[in-house]
Amino acid sequence: MWQQVELALRQSAESVLVKLARFFPGLIALLLAVVVLTAIGAGLAALLRRSLTAARFDERLAHNVIAPISDWSPANSPTALIARVAFWGCFLLGCFIGISAFDAAYPGDSPISTIIIPYLTHSIGAVLLLIAGTVIARFLERSVLISAVNAKLQYARVLSLGVKWLVLVLTAAMVLDHLQIGGAVVELAFGILFGGIVLTLALAVGLGSRDIVSRSLERSASLDPMPGDPDYKSSIPPENLRHF
Amino acid sequence: MATTETNVDLTSTSAVGTSGLLISLPPLSQEAFDATLSNLALAFPGETVLVATPDAAPQSSSGSPLRLLPYTVTAVSTTPWVPTAADYLNSYKLAQENRATACVLLGAEAQSLHPESIRALAKSTVQCDLTVAHYDLGPREGLVTSAILYPVTRALFSTRPRFPLAIDIGLSIRMAERLATVAQRFTAAGQNDALLWPLNEAATANYTVAEVNIGSRTFAQPISADVNALLAQITASLFADIDAKAAFWQRARGTQPYQPVSFTTPVTEPPDIGPMLDAFRLAYTNLHDIWSLVLPPNSLLGLKKLSLMQPENFRMPDNLWARIVYDFTLAFRLRTINRGHLLGALTPLYLAWVASHLTLISSGTAPEKHIQDLAIAFEADKPYLVSRWRWPDRFNP
Numbered sequence: 060m061w062q063q064v065e066l067a068l069r070q071s072a073e074s075v076l077v078k079l080a081r082f083f084p085g086l087i088a089l090l091l092a093v094v095v096l097t098a099i100g101a102g103l104a105a106l107l108r109r110s111l112t113a114a115r116f117d118e119r120l121a122h123n124v125i126a127p128i129s130d131w132s133p134a135n136s137p138t139a140l141i142a143r144v145a146f147w148g149c150f151l152l153g154c155f156i157g158i159s160a161f162d163a164a165y166p167g168d169s170p171i172s173t174i175i176i177p178y179l180t181h182s183i184g185a186v187l188l189l190i191a192g193t194v195i196a197r198f199l200e201r202s203v204l205i206s207a208v209n210a211k212l213q214y215a216r217v218l219s220l221g222v223k224w225l226v227l228v229l230t231a232a233m234v235l236d237h238l239q240i241g242g243a244v245v246e247l248a249f250g251i252l253f254g255g256i257v258l259t260l261a262l263a264v265g266l267g268s269r270d271i272v273s274r275s276l277e278r279s280a281s282l283d284p285m286p287g288d289p290d291y292k293s294s295i296p297p298e299n300l301r302h303f
Numbered sequence: 304m305a306t307t308e309t310n311v312d313l314t315s316t317s318a319v320g321t322s323g324l325l326i327s328l329p330p331l332s333q334e335a336f337d338a339t340l341s342n343l344a345l346a347f348p349g350e351t352v353l354v355a356t357p358d359a360a361p362q363s364s365s366g367s368p369l370r371l372l373p374y375t376v377t378a379v380s381t382t383p384w385v386p387t388a389a390d391y392l393n394s395y396k397l398a399q400e401n402r403a404t405a406c407v408l409l410g411a412e413a414q415s416l417h418p419e420s421i422r423a424l425a426k427s428t429v430q431c432d433l434t435v436a437h438y439d440l441g442p443r444e445g446l447v448t449s450a451i452l453y454p455v456t457r458a459l460f461s462t463r464p465r466f467p468l469a470i471d472i473g474l475s476i477r478m479a480e481r482l483a484t485v486a487q488r489f490t491a492a493g494q495n496d497a498l499l500w501p502l503n504e505a506a507t508a509n510y511t512v513a514e515v516n517i518g519s520r521t522f523a524q525p526i527s528a529d530v531n532a533l534l535a536q537i538t539a540s541l542f543a544d545i546d547a548k549a550a551f552w553q554r555a556r557g558t559q560p561y562q563p564v565s566f567t568t569p570v571t572e573p574p575d576i577g578p579m580l581d582a583f584r585l586a587y588t589n590l591h592d593i594w595s596l597v598l599p600p601n602s603l604l605g606l607k608k609l610s611l612m613q614p615e616n617f618r619m620p621d622n623l624w625a626r627i628v629y630d631f632t633l634a635f636r637l638r639t640i641n642r643g644h645l646l647g648a649l650t651p652l653y654l655a656w657v658a659s660h661l662t663l664i665s666s667g668t669a670p671e672k673h674i675q676d677l678a679i680a681f682e683a684d685k686p687y688l689v690s691r692w693r694w695p696d697r698f699n700p
Binding site for chain 1: 441443445446447448524525531534574581585589590593641643644647648650651
């Protein structure tokens, strides 16, 4: 019996070692590709930055173009934008080459090739989704907050936080869906959450908070218009206060 | 640095020398057009003047010494209340085609200009590269100009004229060409309504600048009454121009010689600043996080004190407002936050300044004195902007 146990252990150990022996070259190839391409990207970015700065690229562009690339660039510098694009382009290229090398290290029918590689690709997509969702949520939060404050809405903060969390919840649901985590549960929970919010609002306006909402609307209607409102000028004679 | 002449003699009746002068009119109704032509005829008696008018405008009666030049606009502006890139480009093309040596651009509601004013404007135009109108406004008018445009332009570009965005201006042919070159870049990008800053251009080119007192006139108001959008449009244009000309204004030193300003105090009834203060306090509660990305702690402390003030004592110190505008200018350049958000966050602060200004003038201070004091505060704080512009990383809020 102990011989069988020993045999089983030896076989499993050999199997694991064989898998590790196959795994490590692929992993090292992936890391090597990423590191080398990142180093190349850094060098290329530095070279571009120096040469474009020497050629006064920013100044020439500013003189010749009216809607410049600098609108999209960090620190208002097209040179910095180009250098960063070159760097991140090389980094992404390194990622793709590394994943391909990792993939090539296994036969096509192995579990790693059929499961992990596609999942790795999905993970990168999920990370990009998460970043985009977070950025959009913050942008919308500030947009709503500033617009609501300028429109003199007392609940501006609540409104902006609501928008932010709606986008974040949507992003989280998309990321989990992309990672195939939770399956139908995530979709169901997300549907219930959004449907619940809409239903709550509908009920608040239609039934439960009818009086509160009507009082709130009456109060809003009776408030003095803000300078940003279309009615502002009509309430203050134009000859009395003119901003322009 | 541009040189400024002011106080052009309006009473002189000597010939202006209009042989090479082109007067460009905005689109006008029949009645307004007739009134404008009458004023022009009175302004230039017995002199032949080229008057350019969009081809949609009606024609004058025969026998007039005014030579009308109907033209088709090459770039159409949809912002009639202020001259835009399209207007400057059209005027230069007309001046070039008709071999004019100078041109006068009259803004909307040109029929309300007095003949003496038009004559003074024309007389200065043939002598200087840029002539800017000076208007007599009420204490509660032109507040954006008083709060931001005038003090910033004066401090950074060392120019004296009170109305950087005047709608009646005179241009020498080389000034018109310079503005048309800038305008061409905007119109080529489809931005016909872009605002140009003639004073900044003249200062950068070291052209001569004059200011002519026009007196009072009727102003066309923006079609949209949305203060937020208009303030964002104007300040974005000014901040972008400041960014583009940073190499010049960082070197510019000194100011133009002091010009006597009438500090008469009109009797004004106490203003209703309640809505503006409410807007500011609401913004202080909600936008503090955004302001803290842009403003240094001292300014935030000043705003905190301001938010606690009673309406009757509400007073924003001039140096605080100067710092706020400079820090927003810098944040616009550095893209500390999205530019739309940045300019939106400026609106409540501007309303606070307006409330403070109105409170001050209702207490007996002459409005113009306050504006001049404010401009001096901007000039005094210019080294702060220059320092932070050059080394923005020395301090991060």
